[in-house]
Amino acid sequence: MEKYLGCHLSSSDGFEAMGKAALSIGANTFAFFTRNPRGGKAKAIDEADAQALIKIMEEHNFGKLVAHAPYTLNPCSGKESVREFARTCMAEDLKRMEYLPGNYYNFHPGSHVGQGSELGIQMIIETLNEVMWEDQQTIVLLETMAGKGSEVGKSFEELRQIIDGVKFKDKIGVCLDTCHISDAGYDVKNDFKGVLDEFDRIVGIEKLRALHINDSKNPMGAAKDRHENIGDGEIGLDGMLAVVNNPHIVGLPCILETPQEDLEGYAREIETLR
Numbered sequence: 331m332e333k334y335l336g337c338h339l340s341s342s343d344g345f346e347a348m349g350k351a352a353l354s355i356g357a358n359t360f361a362f363f364t365r366n367p368r369g370g371k372a373k374a375i376d377e378a379d380a381q382a383l384i385k386i387m388e389e390h391n392f393g394k395l396v397a398h399a400p401y402t403l404n405p406c407s408g409k410e411s412v413r414e415f416a417r418t419c420m421a422e423d424l425k426r427m428e429y430l431p432g433n434y435y436n437f438h439p440g441s442h443v444g445q446g447s448e449l450g451i452q453m454i455i456e457t458l459n460e461v462m463w464e465d466q467q468t469i470v471l472l473e474t475m476a477g478k479g480s481e482v483g484k485s486f487e488e489l490r491q492i493i494d495g496v497k498f499k500d501k502i503g504v505c506l507d508t509c510h511i512s513d514a515g516y517d518v519k520n521d522f523k524g525v526l527d528e529f530d531r532i533v534g535i536e537k538l539r540a541l542h543i544n545d546s547k548n549p550m551g552a553a554k555d556r557h558e559n560i561g562d563g564e565i566g567l568d569g570m571l572a573v574v575n576n577p578h579i580v581g582l583p584c585i586l587e588t589p590q591e592d593l594e595g596y597a598r599e600i601e602t603l604r
Contacts (some may be wrong), residue, residue: 334393406450455495
């Protein structure tokens, strides 16, 4: 089975341009923000441009794409206006993703900001059940979080609780971020197989749909969320290679979110991990 490796690409020049940029760095998947990562209005979809990307993906045997919701979304905020923005944004984004059918839409579950994770989880479930529909062609991915502040999604148990409450269970999955779970206390460096065994026991390995491949600036359990370039962090190159070469991971889209300065840096990391 093929490895699918890529990174975040700028959507400012459209879909086809992202496909060409991916090819230029040896990528066969990529991530992109559905709108400005800080939120705000999304550009109108150019249907012909979306079709041009689909053609590139088919011709070059791409894996699934991992669209990313804005960082500012917080469906479990204590403020109704913030939750309403999350609902509106996600509903719009999922409709727009229908122009690129069969791909993924990843989001950070949010921070409960003092009201407790149980209430936060219920709010996330309510938002998902409001914006998802039976025939949607996109699978929504909950991203594993580092546990910074009051983040929800720092444990596999919390992710399982959210999935259990979602109505359309075939449309929900998980994006596992290696830096985040290491920072949350899972031993990615020395026992990634054990981490996956635990994920399978609690969530179900079939729910693992994509990964963010990041080394970490901080030791395991630091709850900080500071990404590092592959091989330069606490997980290390051997640890990262163990992730991408794991038989459960080969075949899933693996997205680099390392602090590289340019696409050439990502090209080097993709080559290293191939």
